[in-house]
Amino acid sequence: EIVLTQSPATLSLSPGERATLSCRASQSISTHLAWYQQKPGQAPRLLMYEASHRPGGIPARFSGSGSGTDFTLTISSLEPEDFAVYYCQKRLDWPITFGQGTRLEIK
Amino acid sequence: EVQLLESGGDLVQPGGSLRLSCAASGFTFSNYVMNWVRQAPGRGLECVSSISTTGETTYYAESVKGRFTISRDNSENTVYLQMNSLRAEDTALYYCAYSYSNTWQFDCWGRGTLVTVSS
Numbered sequence: 511e512i513v514l515t516q517s518p519a520t521l522s523l524s525p526g527e528r529a530t531l532s533c534r535a536s537q538s539i540s541t542h543l544a545w546y547q548q549k550p551g552q553a554p555r556l557l558m559y560e561a562s563h564r565p566g567g568i569p570a571r572f573s574g575s576g577s578g579t580d581f582t583l584t585i586s587s588l589e590p591e592d593f594a595v596y597y598c599q600k601r602l603d604w605p606i607t608f609g610q611g612t613r614l615e616i617k
Numbered sequence: 618e619v620q621l622l623e624s625g626g627d628l629v630q631p632g633g634s635l636r637l638s639c640a641a642s643g644f645t646f647s648n649y650v651m652n653w654v655r656q657a658p659g660r661g662l663e664c665v666s667s668i669s670t671t672g673e674t675t676y677y678a679e680s681v682k683g684r685f686t687i688s689r690d691n692s693e694n695t696v697y698l699q700m701n702s703l704r705a706e707d708t709a710l711y712y713c714a715y716s717y718s719n720t721w722q723f724d725c726w727g728r729g730t731l732v733t734v735s736s
Contacts, residue, residue: 511681544722553712553726565724588654594704598663601721604676606652606664 512537514598519542522617528562529585533598536576542602545574545600548611549594558583559601567588619643619725621713624728629703637698637730639713647691650706650719655700657720665711666698668717681707703734 513536523529533543538540541561546554556565558574571586583590591617598609625637627635642655652667667676675687686699696713710731714723 535683542721546723553728554723555726556724559720561702580730599662599722603721604667605678606667606721608662608664611661 512539512600512602512607514600514607514609516596516598516612518558518612519610520586520615522587522615524617525588525590527588528579529583529592529614531583531585531596531614532588533542533576533581533609535581535600539600539602541577543574543576543581544599544601546599547592547594548597552557554597557596577602585614588614621725621727622714623711623713623727623730626711626732627733628733630736631704631734633703633734634699634701635703635732637700637711639695639696639698639727641696641713641715646694648719649715651687651689651696652714652723653687653696654712654714654723654726655707655732656676656712657706657709660709663709677679680723700732705734708732708734 515534517532526587543561545558547557548554562574573584575582595613597611600607620642654664663679665681668687672689684702689696710729713727714728715735716722717724
């Protein structure tokens with residue numbers, strides 16, 4: 511089973527700052543990675559698929575990059591509503607696995 | 618409007634059984650793979666089971682294999698998760714989810730139904 515490891519576990523930043531979240535796969539998954547945002551009391555929301563593709567309705571300040579085993583989600587300038595937990599997910603095949611999450615908190 | 622509505626969550630004793638349902642609307646249900654994803658309190662996400670459009674192919678996480686059974690009724694636009702031999706570690710919010718493109722990502726989620734396994 512491919513394991514996804516996210517870092518850091520917690521990221522403390524201020525609105526307006528740039529956020530960089532990492533996800534590392536234990537084996538190459540090409541670009542078959544998705545990112546989700548989850549706010550308290552809500553279901554996760556798909557932010558990025560195929561590593562760097564934004565679904566409709568996702569703001570342009572969110573961008574994704576990477577391939578193989580190393581991936582990055584970048585939020586260019588944090589808005590107050592961006593403080594949440596972020597998960598990466600392997601979308602290649604079963605078993606579908608998620609990273610353990612990065613909590614983005616207000617500094 | 619696309620909607621997924623889970624139900625069936627409850628408090629159950631260890632060793633007990635429960636059947637979850639997810640009623641879908643707003644899209645052609647029979648064309649899409651359906652999935653159950655769970656989240657233990659304060660923890661991360663785990664995809665526990667998926668089912669193909671016809672129901673012929675099913676997938677299970679190792680943690681639930683042999684205890685959970687996924688099924689679907691395309692005439693009722695509903696996917697089910699039969700949960701047997703429940704354990705404390707099965708306590709979680711169970712989400713129903715699917716992908717608009719029938720790939721292994723989750724574009725649309727329900728609000729979840731809570732399963733608590735405790736004596």
